[in-house]
Amino acid sequence: MSIRIVLTHYLATLRERDELDALLPELLVAMGHTVLSRAQIGVPQGGVDVLSSFAAPGGAEEAFLFVLKFGDITRDDLYRGAQAIQPSVREASTEYVRNRLPPNLRAGRKRLVVLSNGELKQAAQGGFSTLADEVGGQAGCSLEFWGIDKLATLIEEHLLDESLLLKAGRDHLRAAIATLDDSEAASRHFRQFVDVVFNPAATRGAATAAATQRHAFLKRCAIAEMGWAVFDIWSQSESNLKPSVEGGEYLLLKLWAEAVTSGAVDDARFVARFEGFKERLWLAMVRYCGKVWAQLQDPHLVMGYAGHEVFYNRLVLEEAGRLGLLLLIPPHTAELQPARAATRGRLVALFNAHPGARLPALDGQAIDLSLALAGLMSEGDFASAAMLVRDIVNRMSLAVQSERLMPVSTDLVEDAIALREGAVNAAAVCRTSTIVPMLAAVAAFVDDEAALQSIRDNLVPLMPEVTLERWYPNADIDRIAASRIVALPGVSRGLRSIEATCSAEATAAASIPVGAAVPADIACVQHGQTALLAVSARVFRHPLPTWYLELFRRAQTREAAAGSEPAGPEEA
Template identity: 30%
Template sequence: MRLIISAYLRTLRERDEFDCLLPDLAIAMGYTPLVRPQTGVRQLGVDLPVAGKNPDDDVEELVLFVIKQGDIGRQEWSSTVQSVRQSLEETLDVYLTKYVEPAHQSIRKKIVVATTGDLKQDTQPNWNGFIEKYKETAVFEFWSGDKVADLIERFMLDEHVFQEEDRVGLRKALAFAGERDYSMLDVDRLLTRQLGLDSQGELPATAKGGKTLAKAIIRLNLALRMFTKAAQDAGDTRQALWAAEHFLLKTWHRVQLSDDDLKDKEVMKAFELLHHSYFEAGVAYLTKLAPHLQTRDGMSGYTGESAEYAIVLLEHVGLIASFGIALYGADKSAEGQEKAGRVAELLCAMLANMPATASPRLDQNAIDVSLALLFLSLVEKFEEIRDWVYELQGRLVFSLVQGWGFPISSDSFDDLVDVAVFHDEDLMKDCVGSSWLAATLATWCVVCDMKEEYKHLVRSLKRKVPQLRPQFWHPDAESTKRWYFEDVHFDTGATEVLDLPEDMEDARGRMIQFLREKEWNVQTSTSAVKAGFLWLDLLNCRHYRFPVSARTWYALAVRPDDASVQQDVGE
C-alpha cells in the first residue's frame, strides 16, 4: 500500500492537489490547521501552518509547512523567488518574527519542507548547512514523497482501522478506475465497511461515531482522491465524478443516522472534505468536457442520432445539471453564483449544439431532463428552458405517433436494442406504458405557460397513444430515510397516474392543489436540508436513478401575483 500511495503522490500537482492532502494528514496526526492553503494569497513562505502535540514525543508545537512538488535539486533549492531556500528564509525572517499568534509564541517551532519527490544527493549538503545555521531558531524536517506515504499509511490507513480486506479492495478499485464498465463493487464494499454499516445500510449497535467516524471519513476522502486521480489520469473524468457522488451520498447516509454525529463538529468538518473533493472532481470533468460542449455536435464523433448516443448525452446532461445545482446551493456568494452561471452556460451550449439531447431513448432520462430544467430555472435561463421543452415535447409526440425512436418505459438496455435495432413489434407495444417523461414535459409546459405546446402534447397522447400513462412518483417520509443509500422508489412513496386535462389552467390548478397536500411535503425537513445541503436531495435522484419529485418544480407554476396560493403552499 505504501508503494501505491507513494506513486500516487508523485502524480499530484503542488497547488490544489498535494496542498489539499496535507491538511487531512495533519488532522489525522492530531494537529489543527490554522488556515487552509489558498491560491493567489501571499503566504510569506508558509503554505500551511498547523498546531498541536507531536504524535511521537507529545510536545506542543507550531508546524509550518513549505510545500513543493517533485524532486528538490540545486535548481529547485535556490534559483528563483519561489525556490525552497527563499521560501525558508521568508518563513524565518517574516512569518516567525511577525505573524506567530500569542498562543503559539512559547511552543516549539518546526519548519517542514514537504514534497512529492525526494531531496537529491547534490542538494543534501545545502540542506544540512541551512538547518545547522538556523537550528537555534526552529526545528527542521524534510518530508519526501516516501515519508508522506509512510505517515499516510501510519495515521490514515493504520492496521487497526483499515483492514487488509479494505486495502485489497482499494488496490482493485485503483487498477480498474479507468474502466467505464467497472462495477465499483470494491468501492461500495470499502465505503460500507469503513462507515460501519451493514449490507442493508443499517447501523449496528456496536458502531462508533464521533471522532472514530470523523477519522473514517478522512480516510475515505483520501481513498476517493486516489480513485478520482487514477480515473482522471486514465482519461475518465466521468467515472471520477460518479465515484465522488457515491462517496458523498453513502457517507451522508451514515452521518444522518445519528443525531449525535449530525451535531459533531469533527464529523461535519470531515464531511466537508468529501464535499470539496466532489467539487474538484466536477471541475475536472467540466474542464475536459467544455470544448466539446461548445462545438456543434462536438460529442458525436462520426455517429448520428443513435439510441446509444442519446443515452450518453442525457447522462452528461444529468451530471452537469446536478453538479450545477450543487454549486449553486453550496456557495451563495457572488463568486459562487457566477461559477454556477458558467456551468449553466455550458449546459445551454450543449443543448443548443447537440440536438439529440431532445430525443431521450429511456423514460428514466426524465430524471436528467428534470434536473437540467430545475438548474436552468435557478439561474433564470427561462428562454433556454422554453426552447428545450418545445423541442422535447415535439420530438416525444412525433416518435410516439410514428412508433419508433421513442423513450421506452423499460430501463433495460437489451430491450432498447431489441426495439431500436431489431424492431421487435411486440416489445414496442409493451414499452409504451407508464411515462415519467410525458408527465414531466406536460407540467413544465404549465410552468413555462406554453399553452399551445401543452394542448398539442396532451391531445396527441390521448388520441394517438391512449395506452400511454403519464405518471409521477412522490416520496414520503420513509423514502427520505434511505434515499442517500439506494434507489427507494420501488418500495416507498406513492405513484400518481396523471389524467392530464386539455385545459392548461385546469392542470395548473391540480398542481397547486397538490402543493397544498402537506402529507407529501417531506422534502423541506430532510436531514440534508436541515444541515444546509439541499442539493444532496437532488443529486441522489440522478445517482440512484429514481424520479425527481414533481413538487420541486410545481411551485414554479404559482403565479407571482397569487399571494394567497403562495401562503397556502408555504413556498
C-alpha cells in the first residue's frame, strides 16, 4: 500500500475544518516556512487564514497567503455564500496585501494559495483561472490551488520524509493499517512505527547543535502525530477503533518520555503540541467507548465473543479500566462535566451488568480495577467505590475457599484456566497478591471501616501462604517508553498485616519505602501531568501507585490525616 494513497485517504476523511487549520501550520514549518499567523475563529482576517514566509537558498523572501476551504470546490463555492472564495481572494490580494502584510514582505512576491482537502471541480476551473488572472494583475501577486493530491505529496515529502523516517517506519505504518482486522497486530505495528520515528539510528546526519536537535525532536513529534492521525482515520473507516486508542496511549507516553529525556518538557512548542494530542486522544477514547457500549453492556454478547470465563473476565475489566482512564485524563471543567458524568454512569452500569467480572482471574487485573476505582473516586462517587470493594472482597473470600477461582499471580491466562479446571494446584500459581493490598488501600481512602475489617479479618486469614505486596515506582517511571526496560523501575514491599483502622491503613499505604521515589521526584508530577501514571499503568501493566490513589481520598479521611506528619521513605 502506497503512503501517498494512505495520506490521500486521510485527507479526504478529515471531518472538521479545524483539523485542516491545525495541519497546515505543521506542514509549513516542516517545509521550512515561518508561520506568521494562524487561522482564528470570529476574528476578521482580511481573507487570509494562514500567513507564512519562505526564502529559498539564495532567493528573496516570499509571502504565502492561504485561503482555506473544506472539501471539494464547486462553481458555487467560488461565488456564493458567506465562505465564497472570490471575495476572500480579492480582499486578500488588495486590502490585506496593502495594509496587513508585514512591511518587509510587501515588495516581494506574494503567493495567494487556495488550499483544500478536496479537488477543484471542472465546473469551477474556468472561474478560478479568471480569478487567477485578476490577482496576477496586482503587483507581485499570483494565485494557485493546493488540493488533496498536492497536500498528500507535500506531507509525504516533508512530514514523512526519508531523512527522518526510513523505510522501516513507513513499512510499520502501512502494516498497522493493513492489519486493522487484527487489533493486536495493528497495535504492535503502530508501536513499532512510533519507536522508529524516535530512534536516533533512523536519522541520517544526526544534528549536534542544541537548537537543531530541539527542532529535530519537534519534527519527530509532528511525524508521529501525523502517523497516528492517519492510523486513527483509517481505523474509523475500518470500524475498528481499538488499535487507534491503544496506539495513541503508547504515543502519548512516548512523546512525554522522549521530551523528558531531551529536556523539552518546558518548551512551549512541545507543551502546546502535547496538550493538543492529549485532547485528541481523549476524544478518540470517547469515540471508541461510545461505539462498543451497546455490545459491552450485554453479558451474553460479551461471553459469546470471549468464549471462556477467563477471557470474558479479562475483557470486561480491561474496558472498566479504560472507562476509569477516561475519568482520570481530562480536567474537571464545567464544559466536560456532562461527559464525565456519562462515563461514570457507564462504569457503574458495566459492573452491574457483569457481576462475574467482580472476581478477577489474574492478579494483574488489580491494575484495571484500581483505574476503575480511581475514576469513581475522582468523581466523588465513594459509595460506588466502597460497594465495589466490598463485593470483590466477598467474592474473593469464597474463591479462596474453593481454591479454584483465586486470581493467579503468574498473570497467565493458561494458569487461570488450568486452576479452574483443577489441572494445577492453587499454591503453585497463587503465591502473591497485589489485589488485596490495593483493595485495602481503597477501602481506607474511601473511609469504609467495614470493608477494611472484612479484608483484614475474613479474607487475609484465608491466605496464609500468599504474600501481600505493594509496588512503588522510582523516578524513571514516566520514561519507560523511551527505553527498552528489563524490569519495571520501582520497589516492591511485602505487607506483614492490614492495619486496624482506615486512618492507619491509609498512612501505611501511602508511605514510601526506601528505593522508591517520592511523587515530587517524578517529572510528570512536577509538570502537572500526573494522569500519565494512569495511562502508563494501563499500557505497561504496572500497579497504580497507592499515593496516586490517595489523590482522590475522601475528604473526611484526608482532613483526619492533615494533622499528622507526611509519610517519607521508610525501610521495607
